[in-house]
Amino acid sequence: MFHDLTISAVHPETDSAVAISFDVPAELAAAFAFEPGQYLTLRASVSGQDIRRSYSIASAPGEPLTVGIKRVDDGAFSTYAQDLKPGDTLQVMQPEGRFVTKGARKIVLIASGSGITPMVSIASDVLDQGGEVTVIYGNKRTDTIMFRDALDGLKDRYLDRFTMIHVLSREPQDVAILNGRITGEKVIALGQAGAIDLIGADGVFLCGPGEMIDDVSAALVAADIPKERIHFERFYQDGEVPRAPKSAAAEAAAASGVAVEVMLDGTRRLFRFEAQDDTVIDAAARQGLELPFSCKGGMCCTCRCKVAEGSAEMAVNYSLEDWELKAGFTLACQARPTSDKLVLDFDAA
Numbered sequence: 001m002f003h004d005l006t007i008s009a010v011h012p013e014t015d016s017a018v019a020i021s022f023d024v025p026a027e028l029a030a031a032f033a034f035e036p037g038q039y040l041t042l043r044a045s046v047s048g049q050d051i052r053r054s055y056s057i058a059s060a061p062g063e064p065l066t067v068g069i070k071r072v073d074d075g076a077f078s079t080y081a082q083d084l085k086p087g088d089t090l091q092v093m094q095p096e097g098r099f100v101t102k103g104a105r106k107i108v109l110i111a112s113g114s115g116i117t118p119m120v121s122i123a124s125d126v127l128d129q130g131g132e133v134t135v136i137y138g139n140k141r142t143d144t145i146m147f148r149d150a151l152d153g154l155k156d157r158y159l160d161r162f163t164m165i166h167v168l169s170r171e172p173q174d175v176a177i178l179n180g181r182i183t184g185e186k187v188i189a190l191g192q193a194g195a196i197d198l199i200g201a202d203g204v205f206l207c208g209p210g211e212m213i214d215d216v217s218a219a220l221v222a223a224d225i226p227k228e229r230i231h232f233e234r235f236y237q238d239g240e241v242p243r244a245p246k247s248a249a250a251e252a253a254a255a256s257g258v259a260v261e262v263m264l265d266g267t268r269r270l271f272r273f274e275a276q277d278d279t280v281i282d283a284a285a286r287q288g289l290e291l292p293f294s295c296k297g298g299m300c301c302t303c304r305c306k307v308a309e310g311s312a313e314m315a316v317n318y319s320l321e322d323w324e325l326k327a328g329f330t331l332a333c334q335a336r337p338t339s340d341k342l343v344l345d346f347d348a349a
């Protein structure tokens, strides 16, 4: 559910990134309570288009609710956001997301670019509670580092429990391994050199573009870091997500038309999925029904629902876990029916 929140502060982080803080009125304090690592979905009308994007929360609980927004080329919302000012109002959905520490006390955080945003919140919270944090942060240059003041502040406050490692791709540093992009090979080499403790960490958290996450997590698994200790959150950038074509079964179902029924907030709605529809969310929108969504890229789980009858395939899935797939959950923003009737329950836990 979206709420109107007033912007209380806008802080430029770099030439192309801002931190935006919101006033949360007392009556919405419970709704906007969050766990470090979660994100907010912002919604605005930009050039007549209803646009929503998810941005990670950078603040720790108790601090003003803040997100980091980096401008991406041709990114309608991220460009619009750079001109927001205090006093402006945005529609904001309650915090969501599973990129949370679940009590881990000794953690390694690996981020590139604006992937640092949730890490600032996570690091601050874990350090405040007596934990130990190492951050590996990849950027082009020193002047593209986001939340630098916040990270420096943590270093000053928690000198003995916080390690900050900057990796720069376009500004040479004295230590060779710290030059270039973050790769799996580099992370393992930092572990072997004793700069980070991958084996002893309760959790290794990755946030950034899919390429970095895939490479580093594969290297961690190959180095025998248990999969359940590796957690990641991908960025979503316009046009970045590769989409699988419909299977033959999905093409056939769409060609003859599918009766779709959804349960949402206790109400039953009906619409049809036809050949021109790519996903269930698109089919619903074409017929004037708005289903919950945010990233539309299979990453955020805002559109998660359970297949109660019939069957569906997903174009991509970066967020549902194995147990959810086995239990019949799907992502409506990726779902394409493969049966002639499909019933989706958005109220299922």
Ligand code: FES
Binding pocket: 292, 293, 294, 295, 296, 297, 298, 299, 300, 301, 302, 303, 304, 319, 331, 332, 333, 334
């Ligand atoms: S809207 Fe984000 S996974 Fe579907």
